[in-house]
Amino acid sequence: MKAHAGEALQAIVVYDETRHRDVYRREGSDGLHASDLETEVLEDVRADRRRRESPAASEHEGEYRASAHVFDERVILHLPRGENTGTILILDTTAARNLAEFVADIRSDIYDE
Numbered sequence: 001m002k003a004h005a006g007e008a009l010q011a012i013v014v015y016d017e018t019r020h021r022d023v024y025r026r027e028g029s030d031g032l033h034a035s036d037l038e039t040e041v042l043e044d045v046r047a048d049r050r051r052r053e054s055p056a057a058s059e060h061e062g063e064y065r066a067s068a069h070v071f072d073e074r075v076i077l078h079l080p081r082g083e084n085t086g087t088i089l090i091l092d093t094t095a096a097r098n099l100a101e102f103v104a105d106i107r108s109d110i111y112d113e
Contacts, residue, residue: 001089001109004102008095010074015046017084045069045078045088066103070096079107 002009012024020042048067069076075096080086087110095102107113 001106004105005091005095008092010092011090013088015086042088045076065107068099079110
């Protein structure tokens with residue numbers, strides 16, 4: 001994944017139905033680690049379920065792959081895996097330049113798709 005994100009990658013967080021844990025955290029970007037703000041952000045991202053189950057959505061949109069939360073200082077990508085599992089990437093804003101291609105590349109890295 002580092003090959004796709006490069007120095008823009010700040011953190012990788014995986015979660016299941018009961019907890020989340022860091023898989024990677026860039027040195028120097030740990031100021032928010034385990035803070036109230038980070039807990040709040042991760043809960044909000046996890047709760048943001050944008051799946052659509054209708055045939056029309058499947059036909060016109062395809063499969064739901066990721067949601068992006070773009071802020072002035074960072075980008076948070078949520079890549080759900082199952083109903084209560086997934087991966088959250090925290091990136092510098094430079095990563096959002098070619099977002100669709102980036103999401104496809106990192107899903108392949110994470111989930112072997």
